[in-house]
Amino acid sequence: MIFLQLFWVYVKIGLFNFGGGYAMLSLIQDEVVDRHSWITMQEFTDIVAVSQMTPGPIGINSATYVGYTAVLNSGYPPDMAVLGSFIATFAVCLPSFILILIISYYFARFKKNRYVASAFCGLRPAAVGLIAAAALLLMNSENFIDYKSFLIFGSAFFLTWKLNVHPILTIIIAGLSGLLLYG
16 A cells, blocks of 8 residues: 555656756655655655755655655565665656656647747746745754854855855865864
8 A cells, every 4th residue: 555655646746846856845745744644854854965965866866765764664674665665766757757758749849839938937936936945844943943054054055156166065065064063
C-alpha cells in the first residue's frame, strides 16, 4: 500500500511542478509531513538542506530520501526501502518527462501564439512566488532564525548576487560560518 501511495503522491507533485524543485517544496511538505506523516518537519528541513548540497535537482533528491524513509518507517526492511526510493524518484520524474515530450512536439508550432506567450508570462511570477513560499516554509521553529541566520543569509545573497561567487564556494563559506557562529 505504501508503494502505491508514494507513487501517487509523487506523480501529483511532479505534475504540478512549475518553477523547479524549490517551488515544489511547499507541496512536498504538505503531502509527506502534514497529510501522510511519513517524515517529521525536522527531517523535512534536514532533507532540504542535504538535497541542496548534493548533486541533482532538489525535488528528485528529496523524493529519493522520502521514499526510502517512508518505506523504512512503515516497517519494511532496508532493501524494500530502496525500492520505495526508486518508486518515488521515478514517479516525480514521470509527469515532467511525458509533458516535455508533448510540449516539445507542439511548442515549435505555437510558441509565437499570443495565448501561449501570455500563459508563460503568467507562469513566471507564479514560479517566483512558489520559490518565495518555499523560503518562508523553511523559516519555522525547527530552524534557528536569529540575527546570525540573517547575517549568513545576507552574506550568501551578497556573495552570490553582487560578487558572483560560485554557489558551491558560497555553500562552503556558509557552512564554515555556521560552524564558527553556532559551534
